[in-house]
Amino acid sequence: xxxxxxxxxxxxxxxxxxxxxxxxxxxxxxxxxxxxxxxxxxxxxxxxxxxxxxxxxxxxxxxxxxxxxxxxxxxxxxxxxxxxxxxxxxxxxxxxxxxxxxxxxxxxxxxxxxxxxxxxxxxxxxxxxxx
Amino acid sequence: xxxxxxxxxxxxxxxxxxxxxxxxxxxxxxxxxxxxxxxxxxxxxxxxxxxxxxxxxxxxxxxxxxxxxxxxxxxxxxxxxxxxxxxxxxxxxxxxxxxxxxxxxxxxxxxxxxxxxxxxxxxxxxxxxxxxxxxxxxxxxxxxxxxxxxxxxxxxxxxxxxxxxxxxxxxxxxxxxxxxxxxxxxxxxxxxxxxxxxxxxxxxxxxxxxxxxxxxxxxxxxxxxxxxxxxxxxxxxxxxxxxxxxxxxxxxxxxxxxxxxxxxxxxxxxxxxxxxxxxxxxxxxxxxxxxxxxxxxxxxxxxxxxxxxxxxxxxxxxxxxxxxxxxxxxxxxxxxxxxxxxxxxxxxxxxxxxxxxxxxxxxxxxxxx
Numbered sequence: 001x002x003x004x005x006x007x008x009x010x011x012x013x014x015x016x017x018x019x020x021x022x023x024x025x026x027x028x029x030x031x032x033x034x035x036x037x038x039x040x041x042x043x044x045x046x047x048x049x050x051x052x053x054x055x056x057x058x059x060x061x062x063x064x065x066x067x068x069x070x071x072x073x074x075x076x077x078x079x080x081x082x083x084x085x086x087x088x089x090x091x092x093x094x095x096x097x098x099x100x101x102x103x104x105x106x107x108x109x110x111x112x113x114x115x116x117x118x119x120x121x122x123x124x125x126x127x128x129x130x131x
Numbered sequence: 132x133x134x135x136x137x138x139x140x141x142x143x144x145x146x147x148x149x150x151x152x153x154x155x156x157x158x159x160x161x162x163x164x165x166x167x168x169x170x171x172x173x174x175x176x177x178x179x180x181x182x183x184x185x186x187x188x189x190x191x192x193x194x195x196x197x198x199x200x201x202x203x204x205x206x207x208x209x210x211x212x213x214x215x216x217x218x219x220x221x222x223x224x225x226x227x228x229x230x231x232x233x234x235x236x237x238x239x240x241x242x243x244x245x246x247x248x249x250x251x252x253x254x255x256x257x258x259x260x261x262x263x264x265x266x267x268x269x270x271x272x273x274x275x276x277x278x279x280x281x282x283x284x285x286x287x288x289x290x291x292x293x294x295x296x297x298x299x300x301x302x303x304x305x306x307x308x309x310x311x312x313x314x315x316x317x318x319x320x321x322x323x324x325x326x327x328x329x330x331x332x333x334x335x336x337x338x339x340x341x342x343x344x345x346x347x348x349x350x351x352x353x354x355x356x357x358x359x360x361x362x363x364x365x366x367x368x369x370x371x372x373x374x375x376x377x378x379x380x381x382x383x384x385x386x387x388x389x390x391x392x393x394x395x396x397x398x399x400x401x402x403x404x405x406x407x408x409x410x411x412x413x414x415x416x417x418x419x420x421x422x423x424x425x426x427x428x429x430x431x432x433x434x435x436x437x438x439x440x441x442x443x444x445x446x447x448x449x450x451x452x453x454x455x456x457x458x459x460x461x462x463x464x465x466x467x468x469x470x471x472x473x474x475x476x477x478x479x480x481x482x483x484x485x486x487x488x489x490x491x492x493x494x495x496x497x498x499x500x
Contacts, residue, residue, distance in 0.1 A: 046440055063471060086447045088465035092472040099190035099202075106202050109188035116472065121440065121449070 028057055030069060041073045050123040051077050059092060059113030066118040078124035087120030152308050152318055153432040155460025156325040160429050162302060168248035168256035172270055173238045174277035175262040176230040177489045181281045181479035184217035186210055211373035213389055215355045217480035220396040225482020227404035234260045236412060237278065240419035253426050264492040265499065272299050274426065283473035285388035286395035289332040291414035295422045297324035307431045326425050326461055330414035333466040335395050340386045348381040351393045417464045432460030
């Protein structure tokens with residue numbers, strides 16, 4: 001009954017993947033990304049007067065959370081008001097693994113989301129873009 | 132329908148990497164002076180606009196031959212519906228946008244940049260389309276541009292990736308990077324110039340799930356599983372199980388990427404594919420413009436640099452030169468205010484008309500041998 005065994009292993013693999021998908025991520029504290037802080041925001045000024053803001057959140061985070069973080073950081077960088085926001089990248093980072101060899105069983109390929117990144121430019125009011 | 136599976140070669144390559152260097156290879160000023168007016172060749176496209184999807188691989192080899200067979204059967208069942216769906220969409224797209232049109236459009240954008248030679252700069256002296264199936268091998272002293280066109284898994288975004296390379300037998304590549312030990316093989320050979328240009332279309336808005344949309348989705352799942360005679364899979368067959376599973380998913384309250392693609396692919400194909408063709412034209416203009424700019428640029432990228440914003444258009448589309456990682460030095464054109472993340476799976480479905488076109492070229496190549 002080896003095909004049955006393989007099918008059972010496949011079922012278990014599927015269930016494990018499903019359970020992983022159901023895991024509720026811990027809420028991420030708002031703050032900058034650092035050496036020991038994986039999730040949060042990172043920003044830098046650009047030569048044209050704007051700033052690049054990158055928000056990195058856990059993989060299953062909704063866009064609304066990432067956008068809220070992004071907008072909050074934009075408002076902090078522009079205390080006098082935001083003139084323009086250009087969010088150009090919304091990306092769920094993934095790792096795709098081929099189906100593993102499983103002794104006496106079956107392996108199934110997997111795609112695992114490792115993070116959610118939102119990146120864009122913010123321009124503050126009263127700052128004329130260079131160039 | 133046939134799908135081309137993208138093998139996870141990158142894992143193997145990554146495992147072997149010692150000191151990473153960017154994929155981009157700029158020319159030196161001496162090389163630019165030596166090259167001057169240069170021929171550009173558009174490598175004939177053989178994939179058309181492909182439809183990405185996720186291929187689930189099942190490995191039952193651990194349970195012996197019987198497990199291997201069971202794994203193949205389970206894999207076929209699991210992949211039947213998504214593969215049919217992607218194949219059907221790719222076929223619809225291929226009826227509207229052909230590889231010949233893609234080649235001609237890109238060549239026209241490069242031709243528009245043809246100009247008289249001038250000192251200390253590379254100009255495009257001549258632009259041709261080369262069918263590699265008929266004339267295989269690298270071209271010498273020619274800038275070669277090859278492209279890939281892919282709709283995301285949910286079909287919200289068209290991604291166009293162009294790779295430009297230049298090789299010259301008389302001027303071998305010399306790495307500008309220094310290495311602790313010997314230069315890796317990847318930095319010892321290959322083209323004198325290379326870079327990658329990626330265009331992401333303005334995303335289409337994802338539809339809101341309504342009871343009517345669910346009903347249309349169920350009908351679409353059934354349509355995608357019909358055979359050439361229009362019949363649904365027989366009850367009990369693997370494809371039948373796959374169809375029923377997809378129908379079950381279509382009736383839940385979640386719209387997956389594959390389901391969304393059913394509606395969005397049709398949006399791209401409205402008015403004889405006008406929205407799709409418009410984005411392709413924009414992508415081609417971006418590729419031609421920045422390929423000419425970049426081949427005349429001598430700055431050596433570093434894997435530890437930062438992104439540079441090069442251009443912001445009136446619709447807030449931006450062009451960036453990436454600053455870090457293996458992609459450092461490559462160019463990305465992105466739409467503004469993107470929303471849901473787009474993914475591109477691990478497989479690409481190619482349309483029937485495109486497959487027929489490639490088969491025709493292969494037959495021609497055989498005859499010419």
